[in-house]
Amino acid sequence: MIEVRDLRKEYGGFTAVEGSSFTVDSGEVFGIIGPNGAGKTTTLKMLAGLLEPTDGTARVAGYEAGDSEMRRRLGFLPEESPLYEEMTPLSYLQFFADLYDVPDHVAEERIHDTLDELDLQHRDRQLGDMSKGMKRKVAISRSLINDPDVLIYDEPASGLDPLTTNYVIDFTSDLSQDGKTIVFSAHNLYHVESICDRVAIMNQGEIVAQGALDELREEHGTTEYHVYTTVEVQDSVQDNGRYRRVVESMDEVDATRDAAQAAGGSVVDIRTEESSLEEVFLDLAESEAET
Known part of the structure; x- marks a missing residue:
């Protein structure tokens, strides 16, 4: 479902990502972890087609990253996700459904089903009056409005309270059970450990280890x-x-x-x-x- 080969990104004389290679199978949850500045977000943005690689290739759902058809099969959630604060969750999500040409009756059912699963109330309240946790749930709902095959989530639970964090992590796990392919980064390694099938550990722009958790423990742990x-x-x-x-x-x-x-x-x-x-x-x- 995702194939990355020798991916590299350079800004001027600074190399943010150097020679990353990995694959993610259909229905798999793949975590990318590392300290700040390790290259996680840059990698995810290249997968989502938001940044063009300096070298290397990235294919998502059978398409080159950035291909317009690939984007229709992708749901992307950036770490910071500003919303149109004068809109309500319902009007905001309907707006994006229209952009993806989702039929109105399908969009309405999909929007309410997703918001129900995320336990989001007050759907007619303006987004500007909502808490960060509520806004994050709306942003997650937006990433699913086109029923994508692949989800790329950058710190999906960043800055959220523990209760909302649990909702988001459990929901992410449920998505994988529904057959979605998920790549995400997170600083909370307990969450990564609880839902990921495999992980890649990045440091200073390079993948220094990757594999199933048991394999990583056997090779690098005690x-x-x-x-x-x-x-x-x-x-x-x-x-x-x-x-x-x-x-x-x-x-x-x-x-x-x-x-x-x-x-x-x-x-x-x-x-x-x-x-x-x-x-x-x-x-x-x-x-x-x-x-």
């Missing part, structure tokens, strides 16, 4: 085993009436079990702790900074 015993063993600490030893391999788990049995005790629990996406990201960012 796995620890917290072994709880009834008796003290080497390198263990007391923990709620038991002893806990942290090890990094199953061989060490077996050695801990043997040591506990030799001391007249036993292993009563083993818990696996894996690196979170945030920990993987921070480790990669620190490694890049040192090179």
Whole structure:
């Protein structure tokens, strides 16, 4: 559904994106994460056809990014999305439905269904009188007015309160269940981890790692085993009436079990702790900074 090859964007002498390549399958949720200035927004704007690449190619839904037909199959949500504040949500969304030649009866049903799913009330209130969260829901509804195959969302929950954020994230996840292909960026890595099938980690304009979350953890993260015993063993600490030893391999788990049995005790629990996406990201960012 999306194919990016050696994508590059340069502004004057500054390279914002350097040699990015990735694919996104139909119905997949693909996250792009990285620190401020990593090139995430520039990448998304090139996919949406809003910026022309300096080099490389980007194809979306079978079309070159920026092709007029591609844009009819695309829904784009920028991080900052000013609305026509004198309009109401209904008049605003109908305006965009007309731009996409959506029949009135289809548009009306689609608008109300989407606003219902996003739990947006006060649909006849002027947008200028609405909260940021309400405006964001209207902007998301606008991105869906043409029933696109591909959605590109830049920080969809940026600056929203926790309740609205949960609505937006859950709604994004539901869209993928409906078959939409979604590419989005977010600073909150918990949200990325909760709904993404795969992610690309960007730093200083380059993709430094990408893949499924389990693959990234295996390649760049760590796995620890917290072994709880009834008796003290080497390198263990007391923990709620038991002893806990942290090890990094199953061989060490077996050695801990043997040591506990030799001391007249036993292993009563083993818990696996894996690196979170945030920990993987921070480790990669620190490694890049040192090179």
